[in-house]
Amino acid sequence: MQVVPVILSGGSGTRLWPLSRARHPKQLLDVVEGASMLQATAMRLQALADLVDISLAPVVVCNEEYRFITAEQLVESGYATRDIVLEPVGRNTAPALTLAALLLLGRQDDALLLAMPADHFVADREAFAQAVLAGVPAALAGDIVTFGVRPSHPETGYGYMRVDAAIDSIPCPVAAFVEKPNAQTAERYLADGRYLWNSGIFLLRASVWRRAIGMFSPEILGACEDAVRRSTRDVDFVRVNAEAFAACPSDSIDYAVLEKLPASPDCGVGIKAVPMDAGWCDVGAWDALWGISAKDADDNVLRGDVVVEETRSTMVIASDRLVACIGVEDLVVVETTDAVLVAHKNATQAVRGIVQRLQREGRSEAEAHRKVHRPWGYYDAIDAGERFQVKRIVVKPGGTLSLQMHHHRAEHWIVVRGTARVTRGEECFLLTENQSTYIPVGVSHRLENPGKLPLEIIEVQSGSYLGEDDIVRLADYYGRG
Template identity: 50%
Template sequence: MTQVTPVILCGGSGTRLWPLSRSGFPKQFLVLSGDNSSQSLFQQAIERINAIANADIELGDTLIVTNEDHRFLALDQLRELKDIQATLLLEPSGRNTAPALTLAALQAKDGAGGAQNGLHDPILVITPADQTVKNSGAFTKALQDCVAVVVADQSNKTIAILGITPTAPETGYGYIRRNPQAGAHHEYTVDQFVEKPDAKTAQVYLNDGNYLWNSGMFVLRASTWLAALKEFRPDILLATDEAWQAKSIDASGDTVFVRPGKAQFNAIPTESIDYAVIEKCPQSKFPIKMVELDAGWNDLGAWDAVWQVGKQDGQGNVTSGDTLLTNTSNSLVHASSRLVSAVGVENLIIIETADAVMVADRANSQDVKHIVNQLEAQKREEKNLHRKVARPWGWYDSVDEGERFKVKRIQVKPGASLSLQMHHHRAEHWIVVKGVAEITNGDQVITLTENQSTYIPQGQTHRLANPGKTPLEIIEVQSGSYLGEDDIVRFEDTYGRS
């Protein structure tokens, strides 16, 4: 029985899908497309990779490498999946995919249920969290072939990669040049990796037939990755190992959180898996093999890609939410919070959220990143957070704001509570509209029900909790000289934020 550990790399920010994807709620956690329209890309990735188990493959717990700030988004979505046991490896900052995979390899070798006499060395099956695949069966078979390729190598040095059958002269992907001779498990030797080409070169690659898109999905032993990294980028291995040695571990229910040392992790050189190791492997002592995948794959790198994989109507339009279209063709229209209409347009991307609207020509949808850069330069909050913000205890929605006031709608999950906190610059009025609220207000603890209210003075220590079995909703009215989210002093917090 082959021991296999699924690894989900879940650290991207997805800025090209703004305004729906933001740094506080990136695209992998969005429901955009795929076989199951009710699941996020993250959830789809987990279920796809766990589907490779068979009579010869035994799966261990799924390792998810994600940002510390996204741990509760990941946890909430994990809890919606049945029979998935996972460990979350939490990065304090983004250092690209090479350090992320190194964390997973170290956890796989000596983490929970790990090293036995130093011989624990599972095969890692690695996939990003933000891709779509239409043919799940073909995907499963291709990954199983990759596992067989790695198992067949007695030297434990082979790396297998999925290469995507190209459908167009795409300039947005790197390419893999293969040797045309196939092996016993439908694998090809990789001769070379090539950078993203111009349009003319991409057409040459397409015509050649031996160039495939690089999917960013790999299969290799944990020890193989660590040995290859030691060979090609020992500085990354050393720095990541130092962060690993300084790790801390805690849990939420059955899910384990592993946190590498923050100061040590922030000192790791930033590099991708491809640049650090994979592109150096051809003709090295780490042979790299490729299994072809023709399964309707897409990495959703821009809004045009979302249009391509979406369900198009007779005019080539893909719509979501409350939309009305007339004399409109080949467009993507997404409405989040209100009616969006389009009249007499074609080849457009129209994305509406509660606090932003983005309109782009489909051919230029990659350039949304320039808008995100402007938002960052202007320090605008729309880059980072939606109007409705997920929190580990529930969510809040900033419904109105003006000079010296802000109005929020807040929902608290059953049994959850906000931190014990205070604000230097604002007072708060709370009105319960649904459920039961337990409120700490200074030295007092009171219980409020629907239509009851209370006042939290500026500088007062307070906490909001839901002791009931149904969601609690309140309206919060803030007033004061400064209403920023950073005016919070936490004294106690269930979620480790104090």
């Protein structure tokens, strides 16, 4: 039986703000391995291919908002797939896994699913592959296999599982799942020896998950079945029905099913754990990222244009400007084009509260970077003021923006590099470097890059309202309404 990887890529990663934003979450960032965490998760599959029959085209479940960059990153990493399942709204991991299982069962494929969050770090891919191999027999027999990590320190940011059998028997029955502990309880778990960190990685048959979610969370199963039954396919994207999925309860795999299994021995679904020593880390906050990153002689992690003096045990990430630190210790300093975070390393779990405050206040810094990725390229909002906004727009070779119009703003385009094909009303013409054009309010227009090099333009918007929701798309190659 083939193993089908299911990459769960719907998280927002608020504790890694300001690098991670709601529309560009942490799994899409290159923060550890020279690739994004999504790409690193996919590349982990190659070590498995030498041991088990595994598909190298994973099922990926992600939010519709960042579908194009998800697909692009998978292509870049060599693990392209035609099964990117789009969630119109976030509903946590249990519905996401249910969508993937139902998609495969609809093809009469009761595969083994290897469910992996896209935002975890695994240092030793070979050890990870051996752990998965050890779990295959139990998963084939109908158990849900979870991978537990032997704790190296009393961690309060992870959930735990308790195994009452010998921890070296593989796999071993899980006696209980426990919540994130306080420091004193975490110390006790570490000394006890029967507790493992819950990695959030699972191996199970698609039909077993459908049966388990139906027993313990029938509302999730019903909503997901309706959403998949009414789904449509758009090239590589599977668009589940938005109305049906919005009615789905939000719950995690742990809460919806796994925590209930040890107390339900007669339900017909067992829960087993495979201990895993693969250098696993849930990169949930800046202190965790500091812990797994290469450091200098003073235990500093320095990235970008950074200068430090008398600085120890500190992480500094500079994205856009020079950052200098003098005489500091145990800090996290993260600079982006529109926000700077300075935090004590022991307080980085509280970054989530800053993001929630920004969201309550309607601040754009919680949602998106100044540089916004689109399927045709990206734009960077360089400057803005009363009744004007300036953007740098880069269009990939062959890229085409939607045919659109605006009710409230006019636009001036200046070509900095490359060749632009411009549609303006009934006209269609080419612009080259140092040439410009004007798009009046209410006139339909389109920008294309017909060349083989990136097209770069400066766009100056002017008008009474400059929001991104003042776009009426008349035609779009990427299926955006």
